[in-house]
Amino acid sequence: MRVIVPLQGVVQGKGGLFWGSVIPCALFYFFQLYFKNRRHHHRSPPPPPPPPPPPPHHSPDPEPPGSGKLHPHHVQVLPRSLSRILLSPRSPAGPAYVSGRATSVARISADSPYYVGLRKAAEDPYHEVHNPHGVIQLGLAHNTLSQDLVHDWIHQNGTTAILGRGIAPYQPLDGFMELKLAVAGFMPQVMEKSIFFSPSQMVLTAGATSAIDILSFCLADHGNSFLVPTPHSPSFDGDIKWRSDIEIVAVPCRSTDNFNLSITALDRAFNQAKKRGQKVRGIIITNPSNPVGKLLDRETLLDIVDFAREKNIHIVSNETFAGSACGSKEFVSMVEILEAEELDRDRVHIIYSLSNELSVPDFKVGVLYSYNENVLVAARRMAKFSALSAPTQQLLISILSDTRFVQKFIEINRLRLRRMYNTFVAELKQLGIECTSSSGGFYCWANMSKLLRSYGEKGELELWDRLLNVAKINVTPGSSCHCIEPGWFRFCFTTLSEKDVSVVMERIRRISAATKSES
């Protein structure tokens, strides 16, 4: 009888009650731990990128380690099958290994319609006089409507503005303090609100893209994931997945809700991801949203904060289009929400784009604004990989410190945006294409499902292809934004002049007429 109780010797010794329960428990605990680690190992090593095409890819040398030292050249002598030789990195003819992640980046970007369209429009750009049959770019969320104002300013103030105090050799890589101060003054003006921005919470980067990249590296490990309401910006895939290797868990929003975000959908997506074993580290919201142009109201923002708190995850609020918000609804920044909420702010990180606000996209200036001291420390150190150049910073300091100019600029830019939006949407409507009502952004979100030859992603891409190759306009198909309903397209109108708008409409009319005559 005694034999059958495990560890009876110990049990009936001195420990008794204590050891009798602790030892099985400990064993069980280590067993759990072992499983967990095993599972972890399975997932965490660089999530195997889909097998790259054979020629550039080489798997490790299959021979046992160490033998190379003894006979450096014996590999070719060994009798091997053909496939083996192809795989061997020693085969002198084969090219050197290019990393798996590099191969997958190159492949993804070659296939996605978003990048194909951008490339095509860049190769054969429309020009009224020089290239009237070129492709019109409507795929890039850039605002150049008021670029002329900035140019004029630079022209008037001369290039001396760029020199500033002259050139100093060593400067902090996360942005000059003067520029951070100027940004802290400028952002409230853009938002038309009296919010306080603390320069010490800022890290300036070479574009908002880099800011998102840095944040992804700070907040999540390889293979973790972020919740992102869809449709989302077509460039997110590149920003988040390519380098930091983080999964995007889509939180679908539908046309019946007017593409507004619902907490129920958020919760469902979170639970499903968890069930699949994914570790969700945060949620990325875009406000005003891209590509739809919706604003998140105060209620929703508070709900999101509660949601993140409940799940203990981060919030990345992408407010790169903050200055474009106009219309009847009020833009509410995450900063405002947090001013009221004292507690637990260190899970919130905000991204701004100074170059978007100033209508000079090619300046590429992004702002990372975080409430988390540890994130700021890491981000400041990572800023060396995407630092802003000194002349650009000097120039921006000079521009932003001219308050009269800034005031005028903001006013005019807002007017022009509004006018362009109204014109564009009204003209589309005349063609029978409805857009969702939006209150911000450099784009409109148009429902072209009537023009689809077949209702589905295939039909959508076919229409996109016709728009690009026949009508010669590059728009972004909804599938690139991971919209779950087919037939939606994003038109970015802020790089057009008013004259261009009629050309665009004429080109769309041709496609729509052709589709109608078929049916």
Next chain:
Amino acid sequence: MTRTREPESKSKTSSPSSSSTGMKLIVPLQGVVQGRGGILLGSLIPCALFYFFQLYLKKRRRSNDKHPSSNPPSPSSSFPELPRTPSRSNLSSRGSLTGVRLSRLATTISDDDSAYYVGLNRASRDPYHKLTNPDGIIQLGLSDNTLSLDLIGDWMRKWGSGGDDGLSINGIATYQAFDGVDELKLALSDFMHQVMGGSVHFDTSNMVLTAGATPAIEILSFCLADHGNAFLVPTPYYPGFDRDVRWRPGVDLIPVHCRSADNFNLSMTALEQAYSQARKRGVKVRGILVSNPSNPVGNMLTQDMLYNLIDFAEDKNIHLIVDEVFAGSTYGSEKFVSIAEILESDSEYIDKRRIHIIYGLSKDLALAGFRVGVIYSFNKNVLATARKLCRFSSISAPTQRLVTSMLSDKKFIQDYFETNRNRMRQVHHEFVDALSKLGIKCAKSSGGMFCWADMSGLIKPYSEKGELELWEKFMSIAKINITPGSACHCIEPGWFRICFTTMSLEEIPLVIERIRRVVEVCKSSS
């Protein structure tokens, strides 16, 4: 629960066995255990109890999470290590009793504090200034060149007042390639042609421009190796490599030690040895990363050595990355040979696809703040990927225009190089001379902006600890920031990197005087 069962088990078990009744009582659930279940139940039931206990704790914690405390976030939690801090948090898979969790990388990055960066920070907080802060720290730890800043400044002023609207952005297309405008690439290819000896032609289609040489190295690491792979690096090496290659790309650096006996020249035997040792450990080596002229020593790779490296890379089928950011900052007798020159003269026999060059304007043109770096590669796949990754570190338009105009002014560039080289030669000569009068010898160097000084006579004990103690003395007593060899992964203790291009000729006596103080303190204590 155990209690209520006790009497029962007592009555049951007392009859069969007569010997150790008292003993038996103490086994929990003995009734069940010694019934039919035996081993199975005996282990299963405590486990189940324990499991439910864990579950209960987890649930409790979840409700606690709604009111998280303001403690700092717990570091990594994915591996619940056992012997660990406050009570129960390690039992949970989420381990996030306190604030929200950051990535492992962020935690590593915040903890990463090598003497190199500590020194830079301390010096930038209390910088020396002749008038306003004469007791501040003199920065000699940064490879900056201020010797000829006046020339750059003059050029910019002339350009600014020239009336020619160099910044006019009217011509800028709305969609700009992330990897640099063609005008700048053209200007750079001419410039590099001039810097690297005038015999090499650089093709703009092989160029990718990044916001500085630092991201160029990072992007190349991403392209050439996967997480956990490694590069071979001759030591002592530039302290920044650790961050550029290790942090985000997750590529390891395997040191190939060079010694003072060879004047820190690379030996192929050491390279071969490091390679096979790494292979034995199961590490996949994907490339060799060398700097030429080397940083921190300042010696050059000879033509023979470059051929050897190419052969080695070919033999092992790995990449060769040559960091040539100091190509134009030479002052010595040795001739700088760019790897591009070898590739051009021997193009048929060499597989160019494995060779990548890194260049930048921060050193040779002293434009550190401008952040202009170049990846020059012959590998189409690498170039394609690098162009995509450039979105994360592109150069802003005004800077591209400014640099294009500057580089196109051939006369200016030529004058600049002549003057700069003379000034560097002069300062280097004076400084090394003065150091040797203090009994400090420097390794022979011909390029770069540093002296690699041997202060092993001043350290006690002869180890990394002694070296760092001496470094601390330089910081606190002499108030100068220099880079200790250990930050450069030098295998011999007592070497220091001193950047001489941030001081003018007039400042040399001051620096030497400060160094003398440390030397005297060391001598008197021993």
